[in-house]
Amino acid sequence: MEADGIFSGGGIKGLAFAGALSAAAEAGYNRWADLAGTSAGAITAMALAVGYDAAALRRLFSFDFSRIDDRGGPFGLGVIENYFHHGITRGRALSDWIEQLLREAPAPARTFGELGGRLKVIGSDLVHSRMVVFPDDVGDYLDEHGRPFEPDDFPIAMAVRISAGFPGFFPPIAMRDASTGTDGALVDGGVTSGFPVFLFDRPQPERPTWAFRLYGGSPPERKPSHPIEGALWPVAMLGDIIDTAINARDEFELKYFGNRVVGIPTGNVSTLNFSLSNAEKESLYESGYAAAQTFFVSPDPTNRFGARPPVQAA
Numbered sequence: 435m436e437a438d439g440i441f442s443g444g445g446i447k448g449l450a451f452a453g454a455l456s457a458a459a460e461a462g463y464n465r466w467a468d469l470a471g472t473s474a475g476a477i478t479a480m481a482l483a484v485g486y487d488a489a490a491l492r493r494l495f496s497f498d499f500s501r502i503d504d505r506g507g508p509f510g511l512g513v514i515e516n517y518f519h520h521g522i523t524r525g526r527a528l529s530d531w532i533e534q535l536l537r538e539a540p541a542p543a544r545t546f547g548e549l550g551g552r553l554k555v556i557g558s559d560l561v562h563s564r565m566v567v568f569p570d571d572v573g574d575y576l577d578e579h580g581r582p583f584e585p586d587d588f589p590i591a592m593a594v595r596i597s598a599g600f601p602g603f604f605p606p607i608a609m610r611d612a613s614t615g616t617d618g619a620l621v622d623g624g625v626t627s628g629f630p631v632f633l634f635d636r637p638q639p640e641r642p643t644w645a646f647r648l649y650g651g652s653p654p655e656r657k658p659s660h661p662i663e664g665a666l667w668p669v670a671m672l673g674d675i676i677d678t679a680i681n682a683r684d685e686f687e688l689k690y691f692g693n694r695v696v697g698i699p700t701g702n703v704s705t706l707n708f709s710l711s712n713a714e715k716e717s718l719y720e721s722g723y724a725a726a727q728t729f730f731v732s733p734d735p736t737n738r739f740g741a742r743p744p745v746q747a748a
């Protein structure tokens with residue numbers, strides 16, 4: 435069967451998506467049409483769009499993520515230089531890895547036009563206080579020649595690097611706004627939309643949309659509790675501001691889209707833990723598999739228009 439797929443942010447915890455997609459395939463959903471994602475979800479949506487399957491995703495997300503923690507300099511002293519670029523890392527290793535995934539994919543692609551409009555990636559522009567949907571919104575920005583970007587020609591790798599760029603850890607990507615003439619600071623899409631289930635809703639849907647959402651803790655979902663304390667309270671407060679914005683919006687969206695959301699608990703795994711043990715990796719995969727296996731026993735595809743797609747033969 436065929437479906438549209440939406441994948442939430444979650445940083446290093448994206449391995450759980452591989453387990454969920456494996457269970458979805460067993461339930462008959464092994465063809466993904468329109469795809470969208472944020473952060474780790476953007477990497478997942480991109481990978482599906484260029485031909486990777488659940489088994490390949492498991493291998494991809496078992497990657498040694500310490501390699502993208504490219505602080506540079508002896509003993510990581512490059513952090514001092516990176517600080518002035520608004521990040522802890524340089525961000526180049528993450529870009530290189532994304533480009534490698536695209537280059538070595540079963541159906542390689544470089545630009546959004548090559549995917550025929552199947553992929554949407556969510557980013558956030560901190561300078562202009564807005565969500566940016568790639569490639570739809572790229573005409574709001576100017577290329578190096580001062581011309582608005584063309585959606586079909588925009589590089590997939592740049593959009594996914596932006597969406598996966600956790601603010602403060604990876605440096606923002608600068609793009610010149612066409613209206614203000616100032617550079618935007620484009621970062622993680624999770625700041626503005628953690629799992630954009632609404633993107634593919636139509637009054638007369640052709641197929642269901644299934645959203646895959648990662649959340650911390652164990653089921654049922656625990657309420658977040660992040661005390662602001664200690665000498666580094668500004669850092670804790672910044673993290674809590676981001677988490678509050680994301681969680682408050684997620685709670686609101688779940689009231690309307692919850693019937694189509696596969697909630698995947700990720701335990702106590704940190705978003706930026708680049709040194710996951712094999713046991714933690716296996717736990718993430720199994721959590722995604724179990725959550726999706728339960729969900730697809732009796733899924734409800736009713737969208738926000740109150741419409742259901744035609745029944746497909748399994």
